[in-house]
Amino acid sequence: MGLEHVLNAGSVAVVGASRNETKRGYQAIKILLDEKFDGKIYPVNPREESVLGLPCYAKVSDIEDPVEMALITTPAATIPAILEDCGKKGVAGAVIIAGGFGELGTEGKRLEREMVETAQKYHIRLIGPNTSGMINLKRHLNVVGLRDVPQGSIALLTQSGNMALTLITEAMIKTRMGFSYYVGVGNEADIRFHEYLKFFTDDPETRAILMYVEGLRNGRAFLQQAYQTTRVKPVVLLKSGRSATGRKSAGSHTGALAGMSEVARTAFQRAGIVVIENSDELLPAAESLANLPPIKNNNVVILADGGGHATIAADELTDLKLKLPELSKKTQEKLKKILPAAASVRNPIDVAGGGDANPGIFADCAEIILHDHEVGSLLMVGLFGGYSIRFAESLQFVEEDAAHRLGKLVRKTEKPIVVHSLYNFAKPHALELLRYYKIPVQDSLEIACKCIGVLAEYGGYLRGYRAKAKFTFTKGEKAKARGREIFAQARKEGRRALLEPEAKELLSLHGQVVCVDCLATSAEQAVQLAAGIEGEVVMKIVSQDILHKSDAGGVKLGLEKPEDIRRAFDEIMSNAKKFDPQARVKGILVSPMAAEGQEVIVGTKIDDQFGPIIMFGIGGVMVEVLKDVAFRVLPISARSARRMIDEIKSAVLLNGFRGRPPVDKKAIQHLLLAVSEIIGSYPDIQEMDLNPVIVYEQGINVVDARIILTPEGQSRW
Amino acid sequence: MGLEHVLNAGSVAVVGASRNETKRGYQAIKILLDEKFDGKIYPVNPREESVLGLPCYAKVSDIEDPVEMALITTPAATIPAILEDCGKKGVAGAVIIAGGFGELGTEGKRLEREMVETAQKYHIRLIGPNTSGMINLKRHLNVVGLRDVPQGSIALLTQSGNMALTLITEAMIKTRMGFSYYVGVGNEADIRFHEYLKFFTDDPETRAILMYVEGLRNGRAFLQQAYQTTRVKPVVLLKSGRSATGRKSAGSHTGALAGMSEVARTAFQRAGIVVIENSDELLPAAESLANLPPIKNNNVVILADGGGHATIAADELTDLKLKLPELSKKTQEKLKKILPAAASVRNPIDVAGGGDANPGIFADCAEIILHDHEVGSLLMVGLFGGYSIRFAESLQFVEEDAAHRLGKLVRKTEKPIVVHSLYNFAKPHALELLRYYKIPVQDSLEIACKCIGVLAEYGGYLRGYRAKAKFTFTKGEKAKARGREIFAQARKEGRRALLEPEAKELLSLHGQVVCVDCLATSAEQAVQLAAGIEGEVVMKIVSQDILHKSDAGGVKLGLEKPEDIRRAFDEIMSNAKKFDPQARVKGILVSPMAAEGQEVIVGTKIDDQFGPIIMFGIGGVMVEVLKDVAFRVLPISARSARRMIDEIKSAVLLNGFRGRPPVDKKAIQHLLLAVSEIIGSYPDIQEMDLNPVIVYEQGINVVDARIILTPEGQSRW
Secondary structure, X not given: OOOHXXXXXXXXXXXXXXXXXXXXXXXXXXXXXXXXXOOEEEEEOOOOOEEOOEEOEOOHHHOOOOOOEEEEOOOHHHHHHHHHHHHHHOOOEEEEOOOOOHHHOHHHHHHHHHHHHHHHHOOOEEEOOOOOOEEEOOOOEEOOOOOOOOEEEEEEEEOOHHHHHHHHHHHHHHOOOOEEEEEEXXXXXXXXXXXXXXXXXXXXXXXXXXXXXXXXXXXXHHHHHHHHHHHHOOEEEEEOOHHHHHXXXXXXXXXXXXXXXXXXHHHHHHOOOEEEOOHHHHHHHHHHHHHOOOOOOOEEEEEEOOOHHHHHHHHHHHHOOOEOOOOOHHHHHHHHHHOOOOOEOOOOEEOOOOXXXXXXXXXXXHHHHHOOOOOOEEEEOOOOOOHHHHOOOOHHHHHHHHHHHHHHHHHHHOXXXXXXXXXXXXXXXXXXXXXXOOOOEEOOHHHHHHHHHHHHHHHHHHHHOOOOOOOOOOOOOOOOHHHHHHHHHHHHOOOOEOOHHHHHHHHHHOOOOEOOOEEEOOHHHHHHHHHOOOOOEEEEEEEOOOOOOHHHOOEEEEEOOHHHHHHHHHHHHHHHHHHOOOOOEEEEEEEEOOOOOEEEEEEEEEEOOOEEEEEEEEOOHHHHOOOOEEEEEOOOOHHXXXXXXXXXXXXXXXXXXXXXXXXXXXXXXXXXXXXXXXXXXXXXXXXXXXEEEEEOOOOEEEOOEEEEEOOOOOOOO | OOOHHHHOOOEEEEEOOOOOOOOHHHHHHHHHHHOOOOOEEEEEOOOOOEEOOEEOEOOHHHOOXXXXXXXXXXXXXXXXXXXXXXXXXXXOEEXXXXXXXXXXXXXXXXXXXXXXXXXXXXXXXXXXXOOOOEEEOOOOEEOOOOOOOOEEEEEEEEOOHHHHHHHHHHHHHHOOOOEEEEEEOOOOXXXXXXXXXXXXXXXXXXXXXXEEEOOOOOHHHHHHHHHHHHHHOOEEEEEOOHHHHHHOOOOOHHHHHOOHHHHHHHHHXXXXXXXXXXXXXXXXXXXXHHHOOOOOOOEEEEEEOOOHHHHHHHHXXXXXXXXXXXXXXXXXXXXXXXXXXXXXXXXXXXXXOOOOOOOOHHHHHHHHHHOOOOOOXXXXXXXXXXXXXXXXXXXXXXXXXXXXXXXXXXXXXXXXXXXXXXXXXXXXXXXXXXXXXXXXXXXOHHHHHHHHHHHHHHHHHHHHOOOOOOOOOOOXXXXXXXXXXXXXXXXXXOOOEOOHHHHHHHHHHOOOOEOOOXXXXXXXHHXXXXXXXXXXXXXXXXXXXXXXXXXXOOEEEEEOOHHHHHHXXXXXXHHHHHHOOOOOEEEEEEEEOOOOOEEEEEEEEEEOOOEEEEEEEEOOHHHHOOOOEEEEEOOOOHHHHHHHHHHOHHHHHHOOHHHOOOOOHHHHHHHXXXXXXHHHHOOOEEEEEEEEEEEOOOOEEEOOEEEEEOOOOOOOO
């Protein structure tokens, strides 16, 4: 670790210090001085005597006093040598601004490796490279070159300098919120997202963590940390790059289906992270979560003046899965007493002009509403703050009083209020007061609704929290000696895949029922084997060079008569030859026809960011056409496996659709857990595709299985 | 019509004129005077001598000069008498502010009817009641009581006063746009949405129409007008009330599936209306469409400075179905020449800091990009307008020059540019210049993308425009004498549904292949009938009291042996008795088993707003679980029918999925058209449910048909 030496450094050497005002080496020192950094500053530049009145050193190791952190503003090629010097001086951390590393291809990657190795040799932790830098607002340690960043309780962690600028600008203009830290993670060459997350989890100044992510270098470590962090404080995240998804097509079914962003979103949400899709909602979501108590139940009341806003808010909150229940008769009676006759006291509450002469009525209503124990939170929409503008100036004092009362009400009831006001633009004092009491005020109805939405989402997560699977594999002690032999044999033969019987044997070793097959190497042997099987049989080619057997004409179904079996054997063999004259053929599997049942598919692949993931879906159209599948990062718990089964849209097909008996979900759950265990036990597996798997009222049968190996010598994750 | 006498009145009587500053009867006159209405104003109030220096009349008929329009601010109960008086005076239009009419139940509805009848007697057209009023900006005819509404080219038509206030406020703060008219439609007691739409279509001041709709009183007339309007000018619409959908559950399958908002959205979009879901996007969409040429192709280029904004914009534009193709080699070369080495010249274009010293580079790039004939439009994201704020003050003049060049470029190339700038809040002059050139500037990335999205959507609509079906039914001349007899018989028997054989006969009359069935009234007759059918048969109960035959145990499949048929007959009869002892049973249908094929469902129902609609989907899970259905307002054209078939998500199942032959889409198309014709020919039909229909490689077979009649004497739409 040691992140505190970088993020909380008491002394900074600015390497590349400059007297040129347009240079970062000047701006950084200027801001550190202007903003009164409470530590020491040491300009470093062999060609300068002094910068901004501070004596300049030729190199870091020339500085007499200890130096905790170095801000390095010089070009990429100079960095390794500078780090050597820093290392000798005992510097603990460095911020590397320069681009030109891993993002620029082979040569850049080499330079990045050299830089990291040098840093590791001296135990220097690095932010960046290719970053805008970092700010510790409390210590006024600002090496970004951006002024007047407001101080507060949100830790901002981003992979884009201009998104940081956007969010900081927004915070300044639209909120009373500010930041505890800002970190531009850059290339994540050394310090990774999960380490920053850990640091902010432990930081007492930080009440919420706000992240913009384009890609993670270590998704699994990040998730593991996120599970810890979100129990303690909220994390809000926007992951961009949805549209790149389509391009990442992979060979197998699972690969083709595993849309990256879908995997990421599910994984993040399961770890309690609030995932945001619209960048306009990012800061308001963080503001709400940092300031307000999470909502204890999903019942929201809308308080409005007139129709339109209330209708739109009701639509939006419903889309966000919040409930708008009618208020209890008792509460309705109380409201009726203070509201005009035309008012509606159900939900949305419409004061129907009742605020025109007395906007204090909103506080009166809010008190009645939030004291109803069935209500979880209140959304006020409309003109509040602007009654003084629209009707009579003197109303401003009434609005301000109402704002004080609303603020205290939130503190007392611990139920959040969010306010939409179309007069927000005019910055009336009443709305500033609401913000003082930590009530978010939005001029967008949809964003106000989203604020309620994230408070409910996080509240729900905290309520539903239970111990989750650790994101490391427990390699079971039931030694998998035979399993390892299977892989060893495949490796020995230089294969990149297990043969179907091998894959099935592996599943069988792990307690799964597979279709019993026998290998025939001649037509006559096939006939003999079929004679021992009751009813019709299936015949399938076995070749390491033919992964998609049907495509190669390598599968024949519903055979019973000896002459049909003989002909099928010959046809499969000749099809295989046509498909690939070089194909190495082991023989032909003869299997009983699986009884009819519900077809499902289970697959695994290696995700770039999260390592092994598992996919479950219902076979045929549901998976292939409608992409109706559930994903999880492996390993999974029993509870997770069960949830996967229930969360696909077509899950109803498993529950006894159209009078059919329900299928054996327990068996599917066991299969998913067995796959999780197998993936954990054999790091050789790159992809697994169990398709089809037939589930019955009782039991399950893996009819076909395909396992692809990792490239020899390449680590999986 | 005669809307011009209301919306363009040259003289206004203000009934309920008042000296009390808090009254609408004072405020309206004050604003008309202050804003210099270019017509005559006549205060009317028997208790006043004069108001605001104008002589006051006791009643409208006392006014000597002609009066074109009356603004009536008095309570509901007074309105009919006032309209009588207005009628005698020859007033052509009236705006009724008061609430307390149709929205308040029976008594209010009676009063509303009385009011409308009085108005019709004298040919007075009414806006409202229950409205905030209307404004004609050009004539300064403002009876709303809202000041400083900016004048411009957007006609604003809403069903919510506070949404109008929101949109007008937004226009004032965020744009250089304004309004040609504002109309609060209120209860639509007389003038309906489609009439306003027609008026604005013909109005030369109006370049775009912006609507907020909660519900339409005449959806069909509105659609018919919309088809005309959108060919001439863009219409942007937000329809709220999505969340009420779930509640409107109807008995039959079609009913249960026809989510109102889904029907409305599809119908609006097909009429060329740009449908908006997020209220924040409403004004920006209208601004873009009023100001900029529609996009001629879907190829957009993103021009950015750095990563984050570009990535988010690329995601968002992709979601909006826009394309981000790589630029041609030639264009890339030109860009390379002017950009720094680190820049990316594919798409998104990243100037990579190239604007820090010279923001003019954005205009240089834009010129190169938009002159590439493959590019349809340009989205600039990032800091433009703020380089002077972020780097050096003197850059403001460079930015202003670039703004002029960008503005002229749009005019010259007729390709739209939309700009996102995080410095929009600071209101730099360069951004004001862009607005002067009608380039929208947004501080939200997502909204900037949406501006491009709506320009592309409307452009695509105009390109794809072809003659659409008229929204009136052409009652074919092939007299449907036998068809009418079937309905007459059912009515005579007091039935609310056709029997299955009747429904099938009707389809058959209209050229559709239906399953051939025979009615058996005894077990022996059933056996005889079955003997004449090859293969297995199906037996189904025929009773006007049993609509859902399977639920009542009224269907038996796969029967062949006489004893099985006899037993089935008895069982069905006894099940029917158990289900409903009073059920009137006509007998049991004996039909051949339909050959296996692809099951589809066709249904119709009456939508509250749009009248008859048709639904198509693939039978079983696709419809019942995944709600994968296509809707259209009837009647439909052949092209529409074809599109319905292709637009369901599971359409791939019809195209020869997994090696099966493709089904006969032509036959489905014919069936949809026949249903359209039948619905148009027999106004007795409330709902039709053809389920299942089996489609084959060649041909189609309607296996079961259910037709529900409208309540006797009730008009259908």
